[in-house]
Amino acid sequence: MQVKETLNEGLKRAYDITVTAAELDATVETKLKEAQPEVEMKGFRKGKVPMALLRKQFGQRLMGEAMQESIDGAMNKHLEESGDRPASQPEMKMTNENWKEGDDVEVSVSYEKLPDVPETDFSKIKLERMVVKADDASVKEALENLAGSAKNFEDRKKTAKAKEGDQVVMDFVGKVDGEPFEGGSAEDFPLELGSGSFIPGFEDGLIGVKAGDEKDVEVTFPDDYQAEHLAGKKAVFTCTIKNVKEPKPAEINDDLAKQFGAEDLAALTAQITERLEAEYTGASRAVTKRALLDALDKKVNFDLPESLVNAEAGQIAHQLWHEENPDVQGHDHPEIEPTDEHKKLAARRVKLGLLLADIGQKADVKVTDAEMTQAIMNQARQYPGQERQFFEFVQQNAQFRQQLQAPLFEDKVVDHIFEQAAVKDKEVSKDDLQNAVEKLEEE
Missing domain, CATH: 1.10.3120.10 (Trigger factor, C-terminal domain)
Incomplete structure (x- = not known):
């Protein structure tokens, strides 16, 4: 077996590998001898099939295996001796495409090897690490956000007009082509304006309503609406407004802390401080x-x-x-x-x-x-x-x-x-x- 270098340029390497016909034949012979004791064939006892008959029966298949093993073996030996680590799977191509039994096998192999990485003195790398403490203002802001998420709604004056962030309590009936549709009606339904809970345009249509009003809100269902029979359809919702409520954040106290699983406000404050500093x-x-x-x-x-x-x-x-x-x-x-x-x-x-x-x-x-x-x-x-x-x-x-x-x-x-x-x-x-x-x- 011969391995001849044909390219050595930067990280690129190429070789011609030649496996002689004699080497292939010897490998096939070895494989046949290994298999002979277990082979059974009509007219012969197990293990007594003549080598010539075995070669005729299995030689062609074993020749393919011998070629692959020989080329792989040559490549692995080369990589082991050279220390090269291919960056990707080496490209292999048989160059004598008209090969027939009795010929040498000639294969070209090419690859890029992984580079040798130089040693680095990390102690000479100077870095600055930003340190941020959770100040009182940040903790207070986080507590206020929690209180806002735990908000309650309180009645506005009867004459007060609804604005974004308010909650409107209403009955409504939705119709498409003048006919009510399934899931389009509700009673005493609380809706926070600006929450995006309803289809686009619905909540905007309720801005300015007050308790006792009745208003038709016209909307169009999105083309990708999950209910296919409503997708892209125009609808009219007749809304009877029963109440308008304004949001009231929860008080920042021990009760708020318990809503979020803390023992008291001090414990919640400590948790928030720890979480903020972990984020920082x-x-x-x-x-x-x-x-x-x-x-x-x-x-x-x-x-x-x-x-x-x-x-x-x-x-x-x-x-x-x-x-x-x-x-x-x-x-x-x-x-x-x-x-x-x-x-x-x-x-x-x-x-x-x-x-x-x-x-x-x-x-x-x-x-x-x-x-x-x-x-x-x-x-x-x-x-x-x-x-x-x-x-x-x-x-x-x-x-x-x-x-x-x-x-x-x-x-x-x-x-x-x-x-x-x-x-x-x-x-x-x-x-x-x-x-x-x-x-x-x-x-």
């Missing part, structure tokens, strides 16, 4: 992580596999095209050519992906079973009532498990770098942190 910490980490990735992108350079960059650029361009064309659900659309901007972003992603993978491997970073289980549980909560089916899907889908594992691994590698980098805490305002997060989202 998460936002701050995202900002610091981006700063770290930016620093690594500038600090570390190495050759990138062109095939990986092109594939990533294609995915970016395709995703952005669909975001700009949400009506196109499938892939029946013109070919999408990545722009220079897509390729630039793809190069950054590929570089950082390879770099973090290399750092994680060298640091023996692992995602534990417990961490994976927690990630799966978090995902399952998005499918209430279908958790069992989701777990079965995850068990059967290795690619999806890898998609769940990848961000966990990346975050653990980032934490590993944070431990060694020069990270300085800086106390800032909530607005400063919010501005930094918004800047991330714009990029």
